[in-house]
Amino acid sequence: MLSLSSCLDIITREIIILKDENKQPVELYQPIHYILGLEGKRLRPALTLMACNLFTDDISLSVKPALAMEVFHNFTLLHDDIMDNAPLRRNQPTVHEKWNNNVAILSGDAMQILAYQLICQAPSSKLKVLIDIFNTTAIEVCEGQQFDMNFALRNDVSLEEYIRMIELKTSVLIAASLKIGALCGEASETDAQKLYEFGRNLGIAFQIQDDYLDVYADHKLFGKTVGGDIVENKKTFLLIKALELAKGQQALTLQNAINSRIFDVAEKVMQVRQVYDDLNIPQSARASISAYSEKAFGFLDSVIVPDERKTILRQIALELINREK
Amino acid sequence: MLSLSSCLDIITREIIILKDENKQPVELYQPIHYILGLEGKRLRPALTLMACNLFTDDISLSVKPALAMEVFHNFTLLHDDIMDNAPLRRNQPTVHEKWNNNVAILSGDAMQILAYQLICQAPSSKLKVLIDIFNTTAIEVCEGQQFDMNFALRNDVSLEEYIRMIELKTSVLIAASLKIGALCGEASETDAQKLYEFGRNLGIAFQIQDDYLDVYADHKLFGKTVGGDIVENKKTFLLIKALELAKGQQALTLQNAINSRIFDVAEKVMQVRQVYDDLNIPQSARASISAYSEKAFGFLDSVIVPDERKTILRQIALELINREK
Numbered sequence: 001m002l003s004l005s006s007c008l009d010i011i012t013r014e015i016i017i018l019k020d021e022n023k024q025p026v027e028l029y030q031p032i033h034y035i036l037g038l039e040g041k042r043l044r045p046a047l048t049l050m051a052c053n054l055f056t057d058d059i060s061l062s063v064k065p066a067l068a069m070e071v072f073h074n075f076t077l078l079h080d081d082i083m084d085n086a087p088l089r090r091n092q093p094t095v096h097e098k099w100n101n102n103v104a105i106l107s108g109d110a111m112q113i114l115a116y117q118l119i120c121q122a123p124s125s126k127l128k129v130l131i132d133i134f135n136t137t138a139i140e141v142c143e144g145q146q147f148d149m150n151f152a153l154r155n156d157v158s159l160e161e162y163i164r165m166i167e168l169k170t171s172v173l174i175a176a177s178l179k180i181g182a183l184c185g186e187a188s189e190t191d192a193q194k195l196y197e198f199g200r201n202l203g204i205a206f207q208i209q210d211d212y213l214d215v216y217a218d219h220k221l222f223g224k225t226v227g228g229d230i231v232e233n234k235k236t237f238l239l240i241k242a243l244e245l246a247k248g249q250q251a252l253t254l255q256n257a258i259n260s261r262i263f264d265v266a267e268k269v270m271q272v273r274q275v276y277d278d279l280n281i282p283q284s285a286r287a288s289i290s291a292y293s294e295k296a297f298g299f300l301d302s303v304i305v306p307d308e309r310k311t312i313l314r315q316i317a318l319e320l321i322n323r324e325k
Numbered sequence: 326m327l328s329l330s331s332c333l334d335i336i337t338r339e340i341i342i343l344k345d346e347n348k349q350p351v352e353l354y355q356p357i358h359y360i361l362g363l364e365g366k367r368l369r370p371a372l373t374l375m376a377c378n379l380f381t382d383d384i385s386l387s388v389k390p391a392l393a394m395e396v397f398h399n400f401t402l403l404h405d406d407i408m409d410n411a412p413l414r415r416n417q418p419t420v421h422e423k424w425n426n427n428v429a430i431l432s433g434d435a436m437q438i439l440a441y442q443l444i445c446q447a448p449s450s451k452l453k454v455l456i457d458i459f460n461t462t463a464i465e466v467c468e469g470q471q472f473d474m475n476f477a478l479r480n481d482v483s484l485e486e487y488i489r490m491i492e493l494k495t496s497v498l499i500a501a502s503l504k505i506g507a508l509c510g511e512a513s514e515t516d517a518q519k520l521y522e523f524g525r526n527l528g529i530a531f532q533i534q535d536d537y538l539d540v541y542a543d544h545k546l547f548g549k550t551v552g553g554d555i556v557e558n559k560k561t562f563l564l565i566k567a568l569e570l571a572k573g574q575q576a577l578t579l580q581n582a583i584n585s586r587i588f589d590v591a592e593k594v595m596q597v598r599q600v601y602d603d604l605n606i607p608q609s610a611r612a613s614i615s616a617y618s619e620k621a622f623g624f625l626d627s628v629i630v631p632d633e634r635k636t637i638l639r640q641i642a643l644e645l646i647n648r649e650k
Contacts, residue, residue: 028471079434083427102408102474105430109404110467112437117460120453128449131456135442142435146353149427 001312002053007046010059014067018114031095031107032114035074038090043320044069044177050313051181051195054305061123062184065130068118069177072134075111076141076173078104083149112138122184130180137176144169151235155243155258162240163204171203187303194299198317201296205289205321211236212285215273217325227269233258237288238281239272245279293321326637327378332371335384339392343439356420356432357439360399363415368645369394369502375638376506376520379630386448387509390455393443394502397459400436401466401498403429408474437463447509455505462501469494476560480568480583487565488529496528512628519624523642526621530614530646536561537610540598542650552594558583562613563606564597570604618646 015036023029045066052062080086081094082104088094096104115134122130147165151157179196187195214229215238229236239254246254257263257272276282296317300310340361348354370391377387405411406419407429413419421429440459447455472490476482504521512520539554540563554561564579571579582588582597601607621642625635 025468025471025475027475028468079430082430101426105404105407106467106471106474108434109437110464112434113460113463113467116441116456117464120456120460124453127456128445128452131441131445131452135438135445138438139435139442142431142438143350143353146350146431149431150350150352 001309002049002059004046004050004312004316007049008042010049010063011042011045011066011070014063015070018067018071027099027103028107028110031078031099031103032111034098035078035089035095035107035111036071038092040074040077040090042070044073044173046316047174047177047199047313048181048184050316051178051187052185053181054195054303054309054313055182055185055187055191059185062181064118064121065180065184066177068115068134069173069180071111071118072115072138072141073173075108075115076145078108078111080145082108083145119180122180126183129183133176133180133183137172140168140172144172152233154235157235157240159237159240159244162235162237166207167200167204170207171200174203174206175199191303191305194303198296198299198303201292201299202317202320205292205296208237208285208289208292209321209323211238212282212289213323213325215269215276216282227265227273230257230269230272231265237285238276241284242272242276242279242281245281246275250275250278289321293317326634327374327384329371329375329637329641332374333367335374335388336367336370336391336395339388340395343392343396352424352428353432353435356403356424356428357436359423360403360414360420360432360436361396363417365399365415367395369398369498371641372499372502372524372638373506373509375641376503376512377510378506379520379628379634379638380507380510380512380516384510387506389443389446390505390509391502393440393459394498394505396436396443397440397463397466398498400433400440401470403433403436405470407433408470444505447505451508455508458501458505458508462497465493465497469497477558479560482560482565484562484565484569487560487562491532492525492529495532496525499528499531500524516628516630519628523621523624523628526617526624527642527645530617530621533562533610533614533617534646534648536563537607537614538648538650540594540601541607552590552598555582555594555597556590562610563601566609567597567601567604567606570606571600575600575603614646618642 018036019033020029048062048066048069049059052059052066077089078095081089082096082101086094087097094104095107099107116131119130119134120127144165144167147161148169151162151165175196176199178199179192182192182195211229214236215227217226219226225231228234229239233239242250242254253271253275257268260268297314300314300317303310343361344358345354373387373391373394374384377384402414403420406414407421407426411419412422419429420432424432441456444455444459445452469490469492472486473494476487476490500521501524503524504517507517507520536554539561540552542551544551553559554564558564567575567579578596578600582593585593622639625639625642628635
């Protein structure tokens, strides 16, 4: 079985191959090489390779599709960063900051096509089924991003709507990365779908953990400002749950925090966090993370391959959910 | 054989089917329905259907791929309009004006995926070959757009570079629309490639005609301001050719026109047009249009189907090249 670091080595090598310096016009390709070189977690392509590796020792057929998932993910980051007006990505200037908005729009467009070119390098017998999964997932990610933007303008988002949004924006791509890898490894449709469900539930747990860490992480470990979501009134699991439960003075405190245009950042974070604590929101979040994780692991358990082949995938999933940054 | 208006009826019907009003979130899908409803020439999907119809009376298999070409083309318009900061498209507000930039970016992204979903509805035996053509074409269109943006910042663009740019930005999509239609109609690879070359040369002629009309159209027929390209110093066939040929006072007039930041619009158009006239630029443009058209028709002539099946395609090509608006 391949280790995580072997998988990451394969991805790194493939990204270097992708960086053909002779491609013209350089203004289109440089930003693509730049964002792919920023070295994120590369979780999605690693999951594709590992899902393939569950079923076969020869993972070569899953390499280009794995890369497709990474390129697509980075395309969404590139365009999301324009929409969010974000100055930094992985502690480096975002593409629209380093170049400009037009470059970021067009390079993103080209990355989406590049992702399709990579998925089309899958074995032709699997092309139709893989591209159908990819198409469905890609459009769902766009839908998720739009729901997220809509939620920024609403104060009545339900927890159910929120979970559906993060499922679309985050989970389905993790799920599809696993399913596509499994199918490249000749998994049965049933097993491939179980891996999809493993990824879908894991992705939801992962995002709620993200929301949780934004408020409750140890700032020495976290690497970004704790409480950023509170400052921006971001509709997270924590805020939505708190808005649902808060009554009287607590509700008033939350409403004031959300509506105040001029505020002391530290004070706002402290006040909202106090309401969260009083309402046992961190416990709710952790319970929800546990519930989705358990569901996820249930699906992984039911995949019909020897248990020892699942060790690495299980370990990575645990690390994702229990991470502190 | 299908008439142009029958082809357009098919496309209109398909676009109505595409407008599923129940799709959520509406904020993502409304702009897509809006731009597809603006009713442009719908040249590309019509060419796909007609190319298929050259080889078979049953064009049904080419309908979804035809629609893919139209959706992809409209995606490029949507994102180009953001980049150009264009207020109007087909005399209606552009998507980024009617909504905002973020909506336009994300809806455009979704349209690109939608185009792939449509091309994937081609018969599965042809999927690989069609999607390979589509991928190559799509990335070339992005490259063309980037070259076009680069040229705006340069004054030393050669005619050869310019032709290559319009080939990428405009012609290859017309060419691919024809080739994809032909392949859906069971054309041989040779005939399909001849139709590609027909479209490629036709597209170049079409774009030079566009440049020509911007300066020499009858403003009563043209429907937009004559001379817009001159006002914006757009690197067109006319300006590039004139910059190549101009000497002495003519060169000075052109340089002054390009470099002046404050100018009288009518005077600038008149002065540049006078240089064009003195250098026989309109004759050059028309000669070039004729040369590319002749090449195009040569390819159409050599396609091995009875000549009478080519009548409509030939007629449409002639209309495109001889149009006065």
